[in-house]
Amino acid sequence: MAARTRRPERRQEPLSRERIVSAAVELLDTVGEGGLTFRALAERLATGPGAIYWHVTGKTELLAAAAEAVVGPAIAGADTDATPQEAIRALALGVFDAIDAHPWVGAQLARTSWQSPMLRVFERVGRQVQALRVPEAAQFTAASALMNYILGVAGQNAVNTRTVQPGTDRTEFLDTVATAWAELDPGQYAFTRDVAGQLREHDDRTEFLAGIDLILTGIAARR
Structure with a gap:
């Protein structure tokens, strides 16, 4: 029997602060500040809360980074x-x-x-x-x-x-x-x-x- 060729696994995009902030903005837009939890964010990013804490220290920092991402382009000119x-x-x-x-x-x-x-x-x-x-x-x-x-x-x-x-x-x-x-x-x-x-x-x-x-x-x- 001929050996089946194994398809290469799809590589997931590495977790980064930029991805975390982008996902946080999406959550805030859809469910508001009350729905922004590290558990919900981890589910959206298909990772664990611990991996997120490696990039941001908590919700306060995450909200500040999300606001910067939204308003920053408006004031960059x-x-x-x-x-x-x-x-x-x-x-x-x-x-x-x-x-x-x-x-x-x-x-x-x-x-x-x-x-x-x-x-x-x-x-x-x-x-x-x-x-x-x-x-x-x-x-x-x-x-x-x-x-x-x-x-x-x-x-x-x-x-x-x-x-x-x-x-x-x-x-x-x-x-x-x-x-x-x-x-x-x-x-x-x-x-x-x-x-x-x-x-x-x-x-x-x-x-x-x-x-x-x-x-x-x-x-x-x-x-």
Whole structure:
């Protein structure tokens, strides 16, 4: 009888910190922070928890690395060919889109807002504030206002996304809320009733950038 040729076994991709972080991001996107456990991560990577601990010390480090992987590309660009206003708008929108695509990262960045990667965002924003020739005494305030707006609005947008039932049509949802606003007591909610139509038609990214422009206009006025 002829000997059967044994097919070579398929080699598994070596476990690395990059693979672990990538798998963690996938878990966070699908099941949220509560579902990110080393057991679930080990099952996804077809390995043991001990092998993961060789690369990361615990969940805190893993969350920080996952946030860096998500936000890092948004803040890696250079600003050499842009005006300070354009650079700030592009950076802010990059962070907004990253948090919109990965809603869990907003809470993580809020917990570590003065560490990387948000520290790098602060540095880039601050350099553009300096390029706008903001007086030195006002530079920290200007950069902090921009940072707080970026993180706060992007994070709130992510929260709003999570609270809406999956599969809900955005247009229908906004129409329902706007209709409810329009029917509020005019004595207590005159302004809210007045802007109900704008809520129905607004675009989140456009409104976000409009807010950035308002802050930049205020910075320019103080300058």
